[in-house]
Structures are given as structure tokens and as C-alpha cells.
Amino acid sequence: MAMIISHSVKETMALGARLGKKLKAGDIVALTGVFGAGKTYFTKGIAKGLGVKNVNKVVSPSFVLGTIHLGKKYKLYHFDTHRLPDATELLNLGFTDCFSDGVCVMEWAERMRGLKAQPNVIVVSFKITGKNKRIIKISGKKI
């Protein structure tokens, strides 16, 4: 477990990039935290770390369940389950297994009960503590 204080979008993205460089196919990054906590900026960083060329295209998938981006070695599957009535149903279906050829990043992961318990899941939680300040906690040994 690592606890980092980010003071800017830039720092949050740099942290995401650091994690992104270490991720492998089958890894799932579960992002938790309220609106505007920094989950999408962190994901942009992960994309950068995975070698996605245009990270500007990595935005909150608000009107679709997810988007796919091509990294250098692995694909990035970026999901946002916020609008779904019950995201846990997806998990029960074996949803994440379908995307194990790449890296899955899940925004609003708290809405998918049971996800955190999976062995290939890295939980990253965001807490807003000031206008530009975020406390970011990363589980596991990747960082």
C-alpha cells in the first residue's frame, strides 16, 4: 500500500503513468472516489504509461460503458459503471475475464461489489482534501 498526496493534475497523471508502466495483461485497476476526485486524470496517466498515443482521447466514458485504447503492448479498456443500476451483475457474468488480453481500468469500482477481492485487482482510492489536493492510496506492490 502506498499513500501519496497529489497537488496537481500533472502529479496525478504522473502517478498514473508510473503505475501504467508496470501493468500487464489481466491486471484490473479499480478506481474509487467521488465526482471530480481525479479518477479520469489518473487513467490518462495510466494510458500514457501504457504507450497510448493520444491520451486526450481518454475521457470519462459517460455515455458509453467503456472505451478501448491501443497501448504499445497492451490494450487499455476504460470503463465507467456509474450509470448502471447494478454493476455487480456484470462482474457475476465474468465481465472482466472478457478483457483479460489487456489492462482494465474501472471508474466507480465501489459499484462493483466483489471486484476488490479478486487477486489481479489493484485498488486506487481518491480523496479530495483541497482545491488541488488529493490523497491517493494504491494497494498492492506495483508502486
Ligand SMILES: Nc1ncnc2c1ncn2[C@@H]1O[C@H](COP(=O)(O)OP(=O)(O)OP(=O)(O)O)[C@@H](O)[C@H]1O
Ligand atoms: N491533484 C489533482 N488531481 C486530479 N485532479 C485534480 C487535482 N486537483 C484538481 N483537480 C481537478 O479535479 C477534477 C478531476 O476530474 P476527473 O475527471 O479526473 O475526476 P473523476 O474522478 O474522473 O470524476 P467523475 O466521477 O465525474 O468521472 C478536474 O477538474 C481537475 O482539474
Ligand SMILES: [Mg+2]
Ligand atoms: Mg471520470
